[in-house]
Amino acid sequence: MRILGISCYYHDSAAILVVDGEVVAGAEEERFTRRKHDSTFPKNAIRFCLDYTKTAPAAIDLVAFYEKPVKKLERALAAARPHGAAADALVDWHLADFVHRGSRIAEDIATVLGRTVPVEFCEHHLSHAASAFYCSPFEGAAILTVDGVGEWATTGLYIGSPSGIEQLKEIRYPHSLGLFYATITSYLGFEVNEGEYKVMGLASYGCPTFDREIGQLLTTSSADGSFRNDLEFFSYMFHDRKMFTNRLVELLGPARKASEPITERHMNIAASAQRLCEAALINLARAARRETGIDCLCLAGGVAHNVVANSRVLAEAGFAEIFVQPASGDSGSAIGAALYSCQMRTGSPRKPALAYDTRLGPAFSDEAIVTALDEFGAQYERLEPDELIAETARLLMANFVIGWFQDRMEFGPRALGCRSILASPCSAGMKDILNARVKRREEFRPFAPAVLEEHAADYFDHPGKSPYMLFCPKVRPEKAAVIPAVTHIDGTARIQTVAKEITPRFYALIDEFRRLSGVPVVVNTSFNLRGEPIVCTPQDALKCFYGTDVDFLVIGNCVVSKPF
Amino acid sequence: LSEPSESHVPDPKTTRADRERLLQIADEMRGPAWLRQVLVTIAEEGSQIQPLNDDRSDLPEFIYRH
Numbered sequence: 001m002r003i004l005g006i007s008c009y010y011h012d013s014a015a016i017l018v019v020d021g022e023v024v025a026g027a028e029e030e031r032f033t034r035r036k037h038d039s040t041f042p043k044n045a046i047r048f049c050l051d052y053t054k055t056a057p058a059a060i061d062l063v064a065f066y067e068k069p070v071k072k073l074e075r076a077l078a079a080a081r082p083h084g085a086a087a088d089a090l091v092d093w094h095l096a097d098f099v100h101r102g103s104r105i106a107e108d109i110a111t112v113l114g115r116t117v118p119v120e121f122c123e124h125h126l127s128h129a130a131s132a133f134y135c136s137p138f139e140g141a142a143i144l145t146v147d148g149v150g151e152w153a154t155t156g157l158y159i160g161s162p163s164g165i166e167q168l169k170e171i172r173y174p175h176s177l178g179l180f181y182a183t184i185t186s187y188l189g190f191e192v193n194e195g196e197y198k199v200m201g202l203a204s205y206g207c208p209t210f211d212r213e214i215g216q217l218l219t220t221s222s223a224d225g226s227f228r229n230d231l232e233f234f235s236y237m238f239h240d241r242k243m244f245t246n247r248l249v250e251l252l253g254p255a256r257k258a259s260e261p262i263t264e265r266h267m268n269i270a271a272s273a274q275r276l277c278e279a280a281l282i283n284l285a286r287a288a289r290r291e292t293g294i295d296c297l298c299l300a301g302g303v304a305h306n307v308v309a310n311s312r313v314l315a316e317a318g319f320a321e322i323f324v325q326p327a328s329g330d331s332g333s334a335i336g337a338a339l340y341s342c343q344m345r346t347g348s349p350r351k352p353a354l355a356y357d358t359r360l361g362p363a364f365s366d367e368a369i370v371t372a373l374d375e376f377g378a379q380y381e382r383l384e385p386d387e388l389i390a391e392t393a394r395l396l397m398a399n400f401v402i403g404w405f406q407d408r409m410e411f412g413p414r415a416l417g418c419r420s421i422l423a424s425p426c427s428a429g430m431k432d433i434l435n436a437r438v439k440r441r442e443e444f445r446p447f448a449p450a451v452l453e454e455h456a457a458d459y460f461d462h463p464g465k466s467p468y469m470l471f472c473p474k475v476r477p478e479k480a481a482v483i484p485a486v487t488h489i490d491g492t493a494r495i496q497t498v499a500k501e502i503t504p505r506f507y508a509l510i511d512e513f514r515r516l517s518g519v520p521v522v523v524n525t526s527f528n529l530r531g532e533p534i535v536c537t538p539q540d541a542l543k544c545f546y547g548t549d550v551d552f553l554v555i556g557n558c559v560v561s562k563p564f
Numbered sequence: 565l566s567e568p569s570e571s572h573v574p575d576p577k578t579t580r581a582d583r584e585r586l587l588q589i590a591d592e593m594r595g596p597a598w599l600r601q602v603l604v605t606i607a608e609e610g611s612q613i614q615p616l617n618d619d620r621s622d623l624p625e626f627i628y629r630h
Contacts, residue, residue, distance in 0.1 A: 070589060070593050070595055070599070070603075071595065073599070073602075074595050074596065074599045077599070077602060092613075093616070095606055095613055096613050096614060096615065096616050097616060098606075099582060099586065099606060099613045100613070100615045100616060101616070103582075103585055103586060103589055104585070107585070
């Protein structure tokens, strides 16, 4: 059975293809259109899925959509109603969204596929839940989904078992942990659905001196894990362009404009908001543990990208193991919707995933790469695989910054060794070089380490694996000075453990770097410029390479250099 | 009043298709009666509802609308 999973029309639209219960291809639309967080119908991603797998449109049995548009409209209108005329603009927007987007899904699909295909609409949080559980290695698990909002739900608790997924509880809009964090993101002058990472990074620089004030925004109950937002401080229920009311400004002081400098007060507010988010998530997870009695947890929804909170849940909530869907935002919901539909249609007991692989996107042959390099007039050398590894490790040792383009593109927001920028972690100045000259982003933002799996415990206080950069453990104190470029100000690092059997070439490179330096770690950051999606094609990689201070581009078996 | 620009003139063919689609959804939906009435109403007034702008420049505002 071939099922196409689609998410779109909010942010990070994506398409994926499931064949006989296995995810075989997928990509976010932004990678093709080069518009970050592109929300448009993912026609390019659908075409990629079909082309890559040589699947004819006629072979698609079903399309699974990641949410229910009618129910979403119901929520938007019902939530806006008590606010009367103040909500007119928001209501107008939602009506237009439904008339011109939500109600047209089946037509859009038929246009792209050239035929009418049955469409199933999966609840938004069920899509998240399925994206985590069906990609996890667990036979059974408690499943927690936490985001801004889907239709009505903002948080869901489920049980996953071989026979399917059963919902236990949900918290409904307007009470939302994701929208609480998004509101603070907006208050601090960052873009919602983009700047949450910045708030998390900034929090480490502050002291949580605003705990009393921030605590008024969201109250938690340790009895059942639930939380409630104090709606006096929030305006997202009725305002179409603003997330907070003047009451929040009275409570915390003036909101920061994007152009204003970041002060200690902003850092302290971020620290208190982060702390409350962590407490609320731990509370939810502890309740999930108590209610299900299961010691494996699956996490998904946008809040599950908060790696600092994930680490605390792992350490404090009582679960033995946690699987976080690497694409926990809405793009990953396309995976969940398709896998859920597949399970429902086939009815066969679900088998635990062996090792979920995010490499679902386009790959390029050596010939295609060489053609692109020649068309660009690039200066390059083609090497044998062993020479390529040795040369790249040598360049890293010499403190050069490397663009690393290999294999299939990853699905989800993290580059895990296929579309990455790599550097030595041993240089204290490397973080500033990468932030200022390569990524062109805020100086407070940290960089992540990729570490050989079997050496991870020597450097980081993290039990087990972390192949998707979704946990942020402490760097062992004796190692912090060894890898300063990846040690955040609070002594943590968002680690990726690299296994030989998953990404052999990336593993070989880090291993060679270890042989030369004694350090089994490299800096791994996504191959993109600030404000742009991660590169997809060799052409994208070359444009990014020549547009930044990346020193060398290692693409396929070629090493591209710049004229010095 | 100024004349609407060409791009804002509703396409009658699209409006008819909108109406039929929305009425079908209203007919098949399982939500509350008031929502069914909303769908019937916007089906009848569909030509007044302009398409949204998906341009990148609209994104910072667009994303606040949950």
